[in-house]
Amino acid sequence: MMTCAMCDNKKPLKKTKITHKYKECGLDNVTLVGLEYFRCEKCGEEYYGYGNMEKLNEVIANTLIRKKEFLSGFEVRFLRKHLGYSGSMFSKIIGYDGATLSRLEKGAQPVTKAFDRLIRFTVAAKIPDRNYDLHDQILKGEGMELKRIELTAMAHGEWKLKVA
Numbered sequence: 804m805m806t807c808a809m810c811d812n813k814k815p816l817k818k819t820k821i822t823h824k825y826k827e828c829g830l831d832n833v834t835l836v837g838l839e840y841f842r843c844e845k846c847g848e849e850y851y852g853y854g855n856m857e858k859l860n861e862v863i864a865n866t867l868i869r870k871k872e873f874l875s876g877f878e879v880r881f882l883r884k885h886l887g888y889s890g891s892m893f894s895k896i897i898g899y900d901g902a903t904l905s906r907l908e909k910g911a912q913p914v915t916k917a918f919d920r921l922i923r924f925t926v927a928a929k930i931p932d933r934n935y936d937l938h939d940q941i942l943k944g945e946g947m948e949l950k951r952i953e954l955t956a957m958a959h960g961e962w963k964l965k966v967a
């Protein structure tokens with residue numbers, strides 16, 4: 804049972820399931836279906852039951868690096884943050900200066916094919932147990948048409964992925 808952490812309401816919070824635009828991740832095209840949601844009747848504080856957020860974000864990261872079109876700046880930023888890097892650390896790793904990376908992430912400078920690939924492989928190098936091969940995907944010209952990501956909450960903190 805979960806109680807409110809923000810006020811003295813001792814009553815257990817009522818759990819509902821909602822469909823939620825996951826804008827907190829920095830992307831506006833990710834929808835979570837069946838997300839657990841709690842709201843304190845006394846103070847109005849809201850709580851989202853993301854469960855293992857690392858796992859959730861990893862599903863999104865794995866999906867982004869398999870898309871057919873180039874990554875957007877916001878997607879690059881999501882991926883960098885998912886790996887846990889600051890802008891300056893990540894720019895060191897990929898061999899870009901921080902200002903250029905910042906412009907790319909903000910969309911002030913267009914993502915090139917070489918930059919897109921660099922980001923994908925940098926991310927893939929840190930994600931274990933992938934069930935796909937990025938080399939293969941690129942050589943075969945495969946990849947997902949990706950406009951929207953929909954994730955449905957399943958048992959045991961798993962997420963079912965649907966790409967549209």
Ligand SMILES: [Zn+2]
Nearest residue numbers: 807810843846
């Ligand atoms: Zn409260």
